[in-house]
Each structure stands twice: as C-alpha cells, then as structure tokens.
Amino acid sequence: MTRLNPRPNLRWRRAPLLLPAGLLAIAALTALFYLIVMDFAREFPPAQANTVDSLALKKPVVHIGVISRYRPRILYRGYQPIMDYLTANTPYRFELLLSQDYNEALQHLITRRASAVFLGSYLYVKAHAKYGVIPVLKPLNENFAPVSRSVLIAHPQAAIVSLPDLRGKKLALPARESFSSHWLLDYELARHGLSSRDLAQVHNFPHHHTVIAQVLNGNFDAGVTREYLVKDLIGHGVHAVLYSDPIPSSPIAVAADYDRELIAAMKTALLAVNQEEHRRKGTTRNWDGEFVNGFVEASDADYAAVAAIVAADTTRLESR
Missing domain, CATH: 3.40.190.10 (Periplasmic binding protein-like II)
Known part of the structure; x- marks a missing residue:
C-alpha cells in the first residue's frame, strides 16, 4: 500500500516565488526612493522640534548659497540643519539661499548675495579660473577621506x-x-x-x-x-x-575678498564637528549624507585632477 506523504516537498513550490519576491524587493526599494527623495507634495518640510529660532537671536544675517543639484525640498531638508548648527555656534544667523541652477548659485557668490556657496567641483574649477573663487572646506566621506566618486x-x-x-x-x-x-x-x-x-x-x-x-x-x-x-x-x-577615479569632494567656496572674521567663525564651527565621534553623530544626524562625517580644509591645489577634465572640455569645444 502506498503511503501519502503528509509533508509534501515544498522546494518546487518555493522556487517559483523567488522571482516575484525579487521583483517585489526592487519595487519596494523604488517606492522608498520616491518617498524619500522624489516627494513632490511640498517644497519644504515642517520645522523640526530642535530647529534654532534664529530670528529671536538678533544676530547679523549671513546667506549661504548652494547649487541646484537636488530639488529644493531635498536641499532644504539636508542643508538647513547645517545652517541651524552654524547659527547656534557662531555670532551670526545663517540662512540658506537656494538657486534655480548651478550658475545662479555662483552669481550669488560673485555679487555678494551669498558669503559662501556649496559648489560642485567642476563648477568650482571654472569659477576659480574666472573669478578667483577660493575653496575653504570640503566634506569627508564615510571612510573619512575628502574624496568622492x-x-x-x-x-x-x-x-x-x-x-x-x-x-x-x-x-x-x-x-x-x-x-x-x-x-x-x-x-x-x-x-x-x-x-x-x-x-x-x-x-x-x-x-x-x-x-x-x-x-x-x-x-x-x-x-x-x-x-x-x-x-x-x-x-x-x-x-x-x-x-x-576619486576626486576631491565638492567644496564650500568663498570670493577672493571674503570676510575673514565671518569665514573663520564658520570654518571653526564646522571643523569642530570632527573632534569627537559621539558628538559628530548627534550633531549631523539630520544633515545631508554628504556632510555627516564632517569637513577638512581645502585648497585650490586639491582640484588639479578636476581642472584636467575642465581643460579637456574646453579643448573639445574649441575643436568643433
């Protein structure tokens, strides 16, 4: 007499589920990506409980520009906490100055609407050659190296x-x-x-x-x-x-005739983030991921590799 197996082999049932499960995982990650960084419902998030009431501090106002590499809401969410930190740790009230495109952010610096600007490395090299813009700080990556890819x-x-x-x-x-x-x-x-x-x-x-x-x-x-x-x-x-190849991370840049006292205060506050690991993690937990590991000082010589790509681009355009 043949006995029925009370526990049928489930391997044949599970195998076809692997593909749908993989697709579901990809769909879930895609959905999470949209929820986190592609939320078009509003441009700016609500104020957080630990946000500095900068208006009540009555400090001199300083505008810091940023290139438009991300949507305004994403920029505000990641960069405004840095402004709040600087306001709390310097004699100034720092305000974020957004822009419509990369070149507008640069013009904010050149026309002195902004005292410093978060620039991309490529735009920085061009701005240094044309306007004498100077890098003062660059962020550290997860390995605490001032490079990115x-x-x-x-x-x-x-x-x-x-x-x-x-x-x-x-x-x-x-x-x-x-x-x-x-x-x-x-x-x-x-x-x-x-x-x-x-x-x-x-x-x-x-x-x-x-x-x-x-x-x-x-x-x-x-x-x-x-x-x-x-x-x-x-x-x-x-x-x-x-x-x-790794290149120097994108700098915070200033005009050639920058306010020495102001920029010294900003640099001191941002460099202080690196001093203690437990302090850094608490301070930067709401910052844009590019900056959560702190900063080091930057110089124009750091960007020689990027300058070579700028030169190649110029040659390509001139040969047309």
Whole structure:
C-alpha cells in the first residue's frame, strides 16, 4: 500500500516565488526612493522640534548659497540643519539661499548675495579660473577621506555591462555644470572610442535624483550620478557599470575678498564637528549624507585632477 506523504516537498513550490519576491524587493526599494527623495507634495518640510529660532537671536544675517543639484525640498531638508548648527555656534544667523541652477548659485557668490556657496567641483574649477573663487572646506566621506566618486549606473534589462555597451542606448545625465556629466562625456566616452553621437539619446536633467529615477523606471538605459546617492540601490534596481577615479569632494567656496572674521567663525564651527565621534553623530544626524562625517580644509591645489577634465572640455569645444 502506498503511503501519502503528509509533508509534501515544498522546494518546487518555493522556487517559483523567488522571482516575484525579487521583483517585489526592487519595487519596494523604488517606492522608498520616491518617498524619500522624489516627494513632490511640498517644497519644504515642517520645522523640526530642535530647529534654532534664529530670528529671536538678533544676530547679523549671513546667506549661504548652494547649487541646484537636488530639488529644493531635498536641499532644504539636508542643508538647513547645517545652517541651524552654524547659527547656534557662531555670532551670526545663517540662512540658506537656494538657486534655480548651478550658475545662479555662483552669481550669488560673485555679487555678494551669498558669503559662501556649496559648489560642485567642476563648477568650482571654472569659477576659480574666472573669478578667483577660493575653496575653504570640503566634506569627508564615510571612510573619512575628502574624496568622492561619480558612477555610471544601468537598468538591469539594458544589457550594459561595460561602457562600450552604451552604443545605441539612452543616457541620462545631471546638469551640464556637474562633474558627473563632464566626466562621462568629456573623458570616458573618448577614452573608449565613443562620442555622444554614438548613443541613441543623451539628456541632461537638472537634478541627480531625477537621473536616478529615470534609470530605475527604465525610461533611460543608463545614467550618471554621485556614488553616495545610489549605494543602497546598487544591485536592487540598478547596477554599477563604471566608477570615476576619486576626486576631491565638492567644496564650500568663498570670493577672493571674503570676510575673514565671518569665514573663520564658520570654518571653526564646522571643523569642530570632527573632534569627537559621539558628538559628530548627534550633531549631523539630520544633515545631508554628504556632510555627516564632517569637513577638512581645502585648497585650490586639491582640484588639479578636476581642472584636467575642465581643460579637456574646453579643448573639445574649441575643436568643433
């Protein structure tokens, strides 16, 4: 007599579930990405309980600019806590000055609307050459090194495993003034014997998070962005194709004739974040992820590698 197995083999039942489970995980990460960084419902978040009441302090007002690499709400959420920290730890009231694009942020500095500006490394090099802008601080990464990287990411179904696979594909880029954009267009494509004409489409989007969303959604086959923005997505909705060499992290820059007393106070306050680990974690927990590990001093010589890419871009434009 044949006995029925009261516990049937579940391996054959579980295997088909693996693919849907993987897809659900990717969908969940994509949804989380949108909830965190692509929330269009409002431009600015509500005030937090620990926000400094800077108006009540009656300190001299200082405006700090920032390039428009992210949407206004994202910038406000990550940069305003830094302003609050500076207000609480200096004789000044710091206010964030947003901009419509990268060049407007630079003009805020040149016209003295802003006393300092968070610039991108590529824009800084150009601004130094044209206006004598000076870097004073640069952020530390998770390894406490003052460097960062750009990364070429691709959608899993795009069949892109190396840069030559971009031929005939659609590529999403951040703003034209960003290092990430120029790194790929002016350096890596040429190094691999390609140009933008070999791609089906190349489009610059104003914000890094838009680039990431376009690749996640499959609207573009690949995109270029900042490494730290997609670390949690690599292998979960996108994969990394190519990383740039490490470059100096994006500086806080000032005009050549900057206010020595003011900038000294700002530098002292931001450099103090690095002194004690337990203090740093508590102080920076609401800061943009680029700055949570603190800062070190910066100099123009730090950006020589970026200057080489700027020079290559200039040569390319002049040869047209």
